[in-house]
Amino acid sequence: MKRRIYLKMKTLEEAQRLFWSEFAGYRSGEEQIDSRRAGGRVTSRPVSARLSAPAFHAAAMDGLAVAAKYTFGAADDAPLTLFLENGQAVPVNTGHPLPEGKDAVIMIENVLLSDDGQQAVIRTPIYPWQNVRKVGEDIVATEQLFPTNHLIGPADIGALLTAGCPQVWVRRKPRVQLLPTGNELVQLADLDHAPPPGKTIESNCSVLAAVADRGGAVPQVSPIIKDDYETIKKHLLEAVRSDADMVVINAGSSAGSADYTAQVIEDLGEILVHGITIMPGKPTILGKIEGKPVVGNPGYPVSALISFEQLVLPLLQRMQGMEPTAPETMEAVLGRNLPSRGGIEEFRRMITGKLDNRFICVPLKKGAGAISTITRANTMLRIPASSEGESRGSTVRLELLRPLDHIQRTILCTGSHDLTLDLLHDFLKKSSPAYPLASTHVGSMGGIMAIRDDMTHIAGSHLLDPKTGEYNTSYLKQYLDGKDVALITLVHRQQGFMVPAGNPKKVQDVTDLLRDDITIINRQAGSGTRVLLDFELEKKGLDADNIRGYDNEEYTHMSVAVAVLSGKADAGLGILAAARALNLDFIPLTEERYDLIIPRQYLDLPSIQQLLDIAHADRFKKSVEQMGGYSTRETGRYIL
């Protein structure tokens, strides 16, 4: 296992400076295009007006064109008559040229016309050039319309046409060649079913292509390239010698035994940077071959995206003469402690929402492998290398991944997860796209704590009180300290044991969990399902210590189902829908109630109103019942 090491490790800022300054003068070529289709392009030369606008003195109003000096005597007590028949006053419409000898337009509203339309009485004078758009008032022929490197917007197209410029010189869109490498990669389009064991669907290059496209570049994705020094070298050299302005290899940029990218770039050209002190995104290579920028991009999806956005995209924009725009930022209060490794800048994906008058943010999972941490995030927290993290309750500055008003309208939902929440989200977005629902799954108890701490709009909970057999209410009393909340039933649902299809180990009830040949997967402490399991064990006087796998925890029903499907566990408590989703068998244990907790002050928010309206709607209930394992007999009922 031969290993390279990161010999040219840099901070992100150093890497950006080094890489961008190396190619500072590099511009994609230029081309002359139809001005009507120049939106989003960047001028490659200064543009001068060929025509003036208006090209003639034009009426700015509907009315009568006159020579102003003939109106000077008019007054309320001295009405003046103008004669149309002899051309003293000439009717004009907005935009029409002023007739010879006229220098003002009287608004039609200020004129009393005779019945035959030949005489006009006015009671106020008009001054010269009033209601006239003079030649060149907007644009003067020969003046500079736009300098070089001007990003052309919609209105600019209007100025170009008006100024008589049917075509405009713009930067050619830079071409970026994306080379997916990896023996494990397969194209989804080539698959009939699931990929063969050990194979991974190529997705990074499609993501990077979409980013490049958005940045005004033209991405080209190559077919998948095998992990082999000579093969990579051949394709890389071909790409460098093509008309591409930049080449990106994804991945093989790390220092593993099958990571050839660094070696190939070094052998063909020069490595400027290998390794950047960011997470995700560390295994990035920045290099230069035959004068062109070549990037070795990391393989984990989140790393690939962050590295590309931080280093490649800005260079593609610079090649077009654009100045990359700094992301918008906002402040929010951090909802959890967020430790971070010193010495490395961390890009942490966050969910942010507005509660009363403050923004609250909570982190998503750290892993660079989970693309869902990007798709679910609406903000990004950058924790600098000098920091060992941020603490709960502190105010942090976030970069926006979605528009601010999208974040403002986001409904935060935390606590226990249920699949009907996804259905609710779909119905909500369908009825109006205005209100995104952002869920984090921390179990029922976590949800109640989030309500207590003003960290969420909604919490899902199904906590059984073993003493009373009641759901949720006693916990609210105990933990919410009198906080005024509504408790609304979303669904009743079956809980039971998920077991492999065919139930090979013949699990029948909770006593079976203690068998030597059975390992379970459990839910985390504080989750309603865990409480339920403990309750059932206690009812039968069974000792959890004797259950294999009792301490193996997962955070969602789906993760429990996956653990069973993958053979990691023989059984796990969960909901029917999760079992069905993965074709597992389901041994019903009991039915439980799943409620939504909502602080009463949020009930009047339009977003929450709409959510509750949906919960009451028959079409929603029907969809829930169709999932199986659910009853909506009390859906929408206020317990508190």
Place this chain on the structure above:
Amino acid sequence: MKRRIYLKMKTLEEAQRLFWSEFAGYRSGEEQIDSRRAGGRVTSRPVSARLSAPAFHAAAMDGLAVAAKYTFGAADDAPLTLFLENGQAVPVNTGHPLPEGKDAVIMIENVLLSDDGQQAVIRTPIYPWQNVRKVGEDIVATEQLFPTNHLIGPADIGALLTAGCPQVWVRRKPRVQLLPTGNELVQLADLDHAPPPGKTIESNCSVLAAVADRGGAVPQVSPIIKDDYETIKKHLLEAVRSDADMVVINAGSSAGSADYTAQVIEDLGEILVHGITIMPGKPTILGKIEGKPVVGNPGYPVSALISFEQLVLPLLQRMQGMEPTAPETMEAVLGRNLPSRGGIEEFRRMITGKLDNRFICVPLKKGAGAISTITRANTMLRIPASSEGESRGSTVRLELLRPLDHIQRTILCTGSHDLTLDLLHDFLKKSSPAYPLASTHVGSMGGIMAIRDDMTHIAGSHLLDPKTGEYNTSYLKQYLDGKDVALITLVHRQQGFMVPAGNPKKVQDVTDLLRDDITIINRQAGSGTRVLLDFELEKKGLDADNIRGYDNEEYTHMSVAVAVLSGKADAGLGILAAARALNLDFIPLTEERYDLIIPRQYLDLPSIQQLLDIAHADRFKKSVEQMGGYSTRETGRYIL
């Protein structure tokens, strides 16, 4: 002159509510497209994962896959040897599947391999599932990836592919048919030279098409339609019955004698709104024909754009299931008084920049006819109908037309204008697109006042002191109250009389201006050119009162040139470059110095540094000299 009146006048908010709620349920159709090309599109159905990701337990690190339980004894003082030959430890690379029976990966950095690579010594234990990405950790098959009406971003494409969704159902892009109407309109593409007298180049529909395209719609622009009731009716009905989702007529939406749009819409369907209390944008018609939205859009370019952006674009976005995003806003201090008509909401285009730690904004011209007020603006001030304006020094909230950091980097330049400033701007943007230069032209004295009041980074000035023959310095002493500024010469330039080509009235020197047969065009009071004219008149003992047109003022050299070209005046004092630009003759009068005034505190700004570097550069000086009428012999010299 038959006139309609606005019978259904509404406020913007009323009009939006009425129009959008009328078509609230209207969605463009749906289509299934390749997920790789789904960026920017909106889901028309909920999307569920078909595959889990990872699809197998995968190594999250390069290293040795092991069963964790065999490592539990390892410690610094109790190193443990793992054997590769018997499969106790198996080398794996990141992303590879975990071999059967293994549940953890030891990072290669934590392993001491024997020379033959068959034995590995470790000194710390590993716990189960450490450095492993478990099945479904990112995405679980069957879970909902995205709800309906989700805007697909680059990362979402990665999630779709990873989850085994090669295609995705999205909203069809809504089609909007744009009908340009007007007898005066010509297409620039059809012209060889300037348009014939009285004709106007069609530009609005190209601008609106670019806005629609940016908003995810597919615009179609029809050929120009004559202003004729039957012709408009025929084309409108055709458009409504085509596959267009919306039809926009530009223009004829006002109440003039040739404004047929309202009548046609009324006859074919229903007018919901005619007239909106905004400026620009008042003559807007919102209607409905055969169930489809039909809009009569105003004809002035700024009106057309604002009306379209406020009413049409959001509906096109809603048709796609998008929630329109509210524009970003910022606060700035208003640099001038800004009176506004009560009862009408005014959209005022502004230039904003950052001076020290506060943002300053100044208004551009009001006129709806000047597209340049949009192309030059970086912000928009909306003055509500309830307000009669805003006063200088008050803090106002602006909508951003460019990204905030673009505004932050903007160099404000006010005062006298010179064509070399445009050249400077071009060189500045060429050397780095980072620093836009925003000029407003208020004359030399206006510039000095702006410097005094901290309203600009730079002022251009060429004020002659008649007593000393010196430029600028005495004015700075008199008006700047000791403020510490640098005074830097930009150019020396010729001033002289611009006269029609061939100099038909034989203007020779300043005494000719008093002739009965000569009308001049003057510059505004406070401009350096006006001071210069007065100085020359005084030298010869001539009385300005005897000059025809002395009180006719223009604000720029170019406007003076235009006045001469259009025959409005026989002569005007100005610079050679302006005369040359419009092929006028030029009778030199004198040479003057044109300086830049820069408060010393701004000299260290990177933007100003770069500007001054350019002023010193030979290639800039060479370009200036090539314009004619300029000398750069002292360009860049510090006077103060």
